[in-house]
Each structure stands twice: as C-alpha cells, then as structure tokens.
Amino acid sequence: MPTRRRVQDEEAKQGRVEFSFPLLIVRIKTFTRVYDRLGAFGASRPVSWAAIIGMPILASFGLYFIFSSLLTLLTTPAAREIGRELGPQAYVLLPGINPYLPILYGWLAIIAAIMVHEGAHGVIARSLGFRVKSSGLLFFLVIPVGAFVDVDEEQMAKAKPKNSVRVLAAGPGANIAVAIVCLLGVLIITSGLTPVVDGLYVFDVMEGMPAQDAGLQLKDVIISVDELPITNFDDFKAILDDKNPNDTIQITVARGEKWNDQFSTTAKLTEHNGSAYLGVSVGELLTEQRLRTYQKLATETLYLHFMPPTLASGLVPFSGALNDFYTHTLGENWHILANIFFWLWFVNVNVAIFNALPIYPLDGGRAFKSVLKSVLGRRAGGRIASRLTTVVAVILLSAIVMTIVLPFIM
Structure with a gap:
C-alpha cells in the first residue's frame, strides 16, 4: 500500500501539464472530485453490477462478429471484394484515417466516448473505495482526443476480483448505455420525418x-x-x-x-x-420506402443502424445524399442532430464491444484474467491465468488481423 506521504505527493502533482510528444497530458483535480461525488450515490453500485452482467454479452457480440466475418471472407468471394474496396483503413476508428468517419462528427463522438468510458471507471472506482491517483484530458498536440483516469493498480490487484471487475466493466457498460440512448435519439428524429417528394x-x-x-x-x-x-x-x-x-x-x-x-x-x-x-x-x-425501412427496429433491419451514412448513403435518410428529400419540424438542420446522435451511437457501441473482448490489456482481457485467477486460485492459478489470457488474446488478435488481410491475399 502507498504511504500517506506518497499519496499526498502524488495528489499535489495533479493539475500539472505534461508534454510527451505528441501527447499533451493535463491533470485536473476537479475530475477526481466529481468522481467522488458521483461515486457516493447509492445507484452507482447496482449500476456496476449491471455492467458486469453486460460485459460478457458485449464480448459475445464481438466474438460472433469477428468469427462470422472471418468465415464469410473465407467462403464468399464477393465479401472479399467488398473488403478490398473498403480498404484496411476502414477498420480504424480514427477520423482522417478511416475515410468513412467524418472529421467533425467523428472526433466529437470519439472524445465523448473516451470521456464517458474513463469517467465511468473513475466513478465506480471511487464508489468501491479505490484511489484515483489522477485524471484529466489528453491532447494530440493541441487537439483534444479524450480523457484518462489513473486508478491505483496496486489496490486493484489486491482487491476482491468481483470489485476489480466491476471497475473494469464500468467503462464498456457506460459506453453501451450512452449508445442505446443515442440510438433512441436517432429513431425518434427519423420518426418525425416527412418525404418532400418521391419519384x-x-x-x-x-x-x-x-x-x-x-x-x-x-x-x-x-x-x-x-x-x-x-x-x-x-x-x-x-x-x-x-x-x-x-x-x-x-x-x-x-x-x-x-x-x-x-x-x-x-x-x-x-x-x-x-x-x-x-x-x-x-x-x-423511394423516399417513403427507405424511411419506413429505417424506422423499423427489427432483426432483419438492425444492420441498417450499424451502417454509417457515409458508407450507405442510399439507405440512411439523414445521409448527405438523402436528407434534402425529407423535412422535419426541427427545421432545416434536423439532419445535423440526427448525425450527432448516430455517430455517438456508432462510436460508443464499437468502443463498448471492442473493450469488452477478452484481449489483454483491454478491460475485457483484464476482467477475464481476474476471473480466471479467482476460479483457479491466486497461488496456483496466477501463472495459468496469465498463460490462458495470453493464448486467448493471441487467437483473437490473429482473427482480427486475418479479417483485415484476407481480402488482399485470397
């Protein structure tokens, strides 16, 4: 355990600005105080249990997507052709690299997703008594790219697995909660659309x-x-x-x-x-037909809500290609609000699923390792848990890499 003097010394450093090219790190004490206040609410603890339940569900979605995509690429030439057309950069969730992620909406959504993710870690950590050593904002040079929360790793390692996993699950859990709210926002906005013309x-x-x-x-x-x-x-x-x-x-x-x-x-x-x-x-x-299809939240149309308007412009009513053909009581700029909600949904759901995967050192991988240690026993199971975690991570990373490179080698 850190000494009281060491804790005070570390806390005194909060608020300082560090520059490690190309990252600018700004530590902000106010964030930690916010985590303390939010963590004191009684609702934070049951929410963390809900996040634990949600993490394996999110991981299951991610695993299904990875291996079903891999199988499709292996067996379907048309899928490999689509992969070649999209290019490897389409798998990178960074505006400016991924041509389908708009710069403004993309960065707004990414910064929001990271702040929600890290903030949830901080809130649940404080609610369970873990020390948050520092927190703040991250900048790429002068461009804001997210936030960070530095939870005391020594305390996490010595804590009961159920508590450390609750902290780890909080990030993906918060992301999926925000994603669901934003998807509802998209559906509410599109429910108020009226086609201006068809033909x-x-x-x-x-x-x-x-x-x-x-x-x-x-x-x-x-x-x-x-x-x-x-x-x-x-x-x-x-x-x-x-x-x-x-x-x-x-x-x-x-x-x-x-x-x-x-x-x-x-x-x-x-x-x-x-x-x-x-x-x-x-x-x-087909303005009426496209709108009805998008408004329908059903199994056969669910894929539409994962399709970026920049990629499937002919299917999404608020895409640049179609938004002029609809009106809304919100006014002429209704599509801007729809896009904000969509990209917040899209980025948050991707961040949630990816971080829930059992790939160390992602949240899911660390939780997986902690659970293995608990099941196998701390003394004898530590080494086995580490090896199993590494094997699973290598398998999943290999599968992800294969989905990216297969279109170009087959």
Whole structure:
C-alpha cells in the first residue's frame, strides 16, 4: 500500500501539464472530485453490477462478429471484394484515417466516448473505495482526443476480483448505455420525418435527346408520365415499353428548392435499339420506402443502424445524399442532430464491444484474467491465468488481423 506521504505527493502533482510528444497530458483535480461525488450515490453500485452482467454479452457480440466475418471472407468471394474496396483503413476508428468517419462528427463522438468510458471507471472506482491517483484530458498536440483516469493498480490487484471487475466493466457498460440512448435519439428524429417528394431522380440528361428538348434538367424528379404517378423505375419502364418512336408523352417533374415547384412538358420520343427512347438517366428515390425501412427496429433491419451514412448513403435518410428529400419540424438542420446522435451511437457501441473482448490489456482481457485467477486460485492459478489470457488474446488478435488481410491475399 502507498504511504500517506506518497499519496499526498502524488495528489499535489495533479493539475500539472505534461508534454510527451505528441501527447499533451493535463491533470485536473476537479475530475477526481466529481468522481467522488458521483461515486457516493447509492445507484452507482447496482449500476456496476449491471455492467458486469453486460460485459460478457458485449464480448459475445464481438466474438460472433469477428468469427462470422472471418468465415464469410473465407467462403464468399464477393465479401472479399467488398473488403478490398473498403480498404484496411476502414477498420480504424480514427477520423482522417478511416475515410468513412467524418472529421467533425467523428472526433466529437470519439472524445465523448473516451470521456464517458474513463469517467465511468473513475466513478465506480471511487464508489468501491479505490484511489484515483489522477485524471484529466489528453491532447494530440493541441487537439483534444479524450480523457484518462489513473486508478491505483496496486489496490486493484489486491482487491476482491468481483470489485476489480466491476471497475473494469464500468467503462464498456457506460459506453453501451450512452449508445442505446443515442440510438433512441436517432429513431425518434427519423420518426418525425416527412418525404418532400418521391419519384425518379434525374442525374443525367443526354445532349440532343428528347428529354433535353423538353426542358428536363439535372436534379429534377419525375413524378408522373401521362398523368400516371411514377414512384419506381418499373412504373417508368412500363409506360415507355408501351410507346413507339415518335410518340409524344407528357412529363411532370418536381424541381426547385425542396422540389416545391412542378413543371409539366411534352417530349417526342426517339428511337434507340428499336425502342422508344427519352434520353435521360434516372434513379429511384423511394423516399417513403427507405424511411419506413429505417424506422423499423427489427432483426432483419438492425444492420441498417450499424451502417454509417457515409458508407450507405442510399439507405440512411439523414445521409448527405438523402436528407434534402425529407423535412422535419426541427427545421432545416434536423439532419445535423440526427448525425450527432448516430455517430455517438456508432462510436460508443464499437468502443463498448471492442473493450469488452477478452484481449489483454483491454478491460475485457483484464476482467477475464481476474476471473480466471479467482476460479483457479491466486497461488496456483496466477501463472495459468496469465498463460490462458495470453493464448486467448493471441487467437483473437490473429482473427482480427486475418479479417483485415484476407481480402488482399485470397
């Protein structure tokens, strides 16, 4: 145990600024006092027990994802092709390296996730009587990248396994709690969305073709042909298949800001490969269908909520590609709030699952080792627990590395 003088000396150093290139460490006494106050609440202890229950569940999700992904890559060439297209950087949860993590939303979510994670360790540590030697903020040069909590490792090592594991489980537990709240935020926001238009989005008007002569423009949305509503490509194709070259059709499109304006025109079809031809390239908006699918929280649609809007822009209503096609009572910037909630959900759930894995020195790995020592006995089981922990960590790290490199070697 540290002496009283040593404790006082260490506490006196709190608040100092250290620079170890490229990290800037700022120790803040206020954080420790906050942990003391929150740890004094009676609710903190039952919450820590809930976190213990949740940790193996999170680890199970992580293990399932790792080994199911590995199996899919081994047996499915299309999956390996997707892996090659995404690139190895897609597995790194760092904006600027991972092209699918936006800089602003990404860093906001990462900093929040780390502060929640470390703060939970500090609160539960204090509630169980462990000393927090220091805590504060971490900066990469001058860019804030998170927080840290330095719990007394000597006390943790000598404590009952159930107490040390409660401290370790608190981080992932807090992350998953925040993630669930933020996912509910995403669902609440999307439940208030209203599509402003549906039909076929015009992304190319061919020069000299009937569509151009009729006045169709890029970003128009075809909503009817010959007064028949158009909601998908099959509707459009069925009408054109019934026409002959030189037939005239009436087209109504939505355009302008929020597609509030309607423009009707006629086009005389030309011939292309023996069929009537308009000369326009279109894509299905399916705004109502996409919205209903995203709003549905079911087993078959759950994967959608793990899909970043930067990666699956055609599936997520608040993505940059689709948000203009919806309105919300929150106003024009509703999609900013939806993105904040999404990225907080996405980063926190990933941090929770990854840290719960039995990979030493992650929280899950340290908890796994502590439980093994308890089961096997401290004297005889210490060495065996260390070896088993190392073996499990090597196996899991190898599996993770294989999921990244397999697309490039098969």
